[in-house]
Amino acid sequence: MADFKIVVSDPKTKTYQFDITGAEANQFIGRSIGQTVDGATVGLDGYTLTITGGTDNSGFVMSPTLPGPRRQKVLIANGVGYSAVAKGVRRRKFLRGSEVAPDITQINTKVTGYSDKAIEEILGGGSEEVEAPAE
Incomplete structure (x- = not known):
């Protein structure tokens, strides 16, 4: 069974994190970066999420340019996973393919389709006031 941490980024408000296991997690296996879910x-009825990336259990990032689910050592100049310090510098780095596999730990997504209810309302934390700490 796969366990994932799903990070949902809402461009209008903020970012939310969910832990999923079992049948919900199996729906992500085989999907690639750029596909919708x-x-x-993750409990957000009416919303559409787009997979934007992720990391595996060793911390290697998913690259949208590599096909498949496996980890590869590639020569890159810039992009996901590496930023060159000078022009023309290239480096061989391990990157994960764009397909979600069971050894992926975190999946990054963004909201592309909205529901009529706000995420705060669905999660149940939007209307409550938080008390200030006592001084």
């Missing part, structure tokens, strides 16, 4: 898998 129903938000109901």
